[in-house]
Amino acid sequence: MSEAQPLPAQSQPSHSETLTSRVPGHSVIEELLAAHRLDPPRSALGRFFGARPLGSESAPWYWGALGEREIGALLLQLGPEWTVLHAVPVGKGSSDIDHVLIGPGGVFTVNTKRHAGQAVWTAKNTLMVAGQRQRHIPNAVYEAKRASKLLSAAVGHPIHVSGVVVIVGAKSLTVREKHSEIAVFTPRQLLRSLNHRRPVLTPQQIAILSAAAAQPETWHKNPQPQSDARWLESAFYEVSRKVDQARRRRVGWVLALVGTVLGTISGVLPSLLFALVR
Numbered sequence: 001m002s003e004a005q006p007l008p009a010q011s012q013p014s015h016s017e018t019l020t021s022r023v024p025g026h027s028v029i030e031e032l033l034a035a036h037r038l039d040p041p042r043s044a045l046g047r048f049f050g051a052r053p054l055g056s057e058s059a060p061w062y063w064g065a066l067g068e069r070e071i072g073a074l075l076l077q078l079g080p081e082w083t084v085l086h087a088v089p090v091g092k093g094s095s096d097i098d099h100v101l102i103g104p105g106g107v108f109t110v111n112t113k114r115h116a117g118q119a120v121w122t123a124k125n126t127l128m129v130a131g132q133r134q135r136h137i138p139n140a141v142y143e144a145k146r147a148s149k150l151l152s153a154a155v156g157h158p159i160h161v162s163g164v165v166v167i168v169g170a171k172s173l174t175v176r177e178k179h180s181e182i183a184v185f186t187p188r189q190l191l192r193s194l195n196h197r198r199p200v201l202t203p204q205q206i207a208i209l210s211a212a213a214a215q216p217e218t219w220h221k222n223p224q225p226q227s228d229a230r231w232l233e234s235a236f237y238e239v240s241r242k243v244d245q246a247r248r249r250r251v252g253w254v255l256a257l258v259g260t261v262l263g264t265i266s267g268v269l270p271s272l273l274f275a276l277v278r
Helices: 026-036 044-049 058-075 136-155 187-195 203-213 229-277
Strands: 083-089 096-103 106-114 119-123 126-129 132-134 161-168 172-177 182-185
Touching (some): 044 229, 058 096, 058 106, 083 203, 096 136, 106 136, 136 161, 136 182, 161 187, 172 182
Antiparallel strands (some): 126 132
16 A cells, blocks of 8 residues: 555645744745655555655755754744744745844844755855855855845835854854854854844834834735645644654664674574684
């Protein structure tokens, strides 16, 4: 019996007047679910042995969503004086800003990049992951300037926006030389930096900027109805459950195989040694 691709029944988008209802990874999860529907179902034997439920198209979206959700959970630790928006649709197409932060320390765009187990090195405009050059910093520069232009237009006066690249899951992060505009942080460094910044915005300024930033029209030329956040979270949970279950099964089979090999060796070795010393 092969596996269907069950997802929660409610999948219709629902209109939301502001962006405050969007969850971390909102856009990426939408892409994940669309790609996962096209994944070939696993057979019963495949599920038994822990075959991966995600294909080559859907897996990168899943890992990207995990990174954004990790940072989203971390940002909950900011105080109530901070406004945090997730997956803000921007421009004309499907682009989004992972996180927009508005608080006493200023306005920030946060670009989340997950590089699990990799060595990350950066100096000025260069960022390398396992020796491969990435465009994370130039992209973050563009994102921050774009956000500054859009927010400035929305409130009627210039707004400075600082760009951040946050590296999730890396084995190491080496910042050899800082960029003049973009900060590159680990998740904990991000939180520490935000909490220790000198206040530059008053509560009234934060309220005005937050109200403007929450409007879809501030960022996107043609805002679309948004997927219901509760349905999206439930659907992502189902995918995560299948991924974790398959991983546990694979680990279990590996441990069983190792145990069998060790058991065989431990049973044969004494007899072999006895035969050699006779």
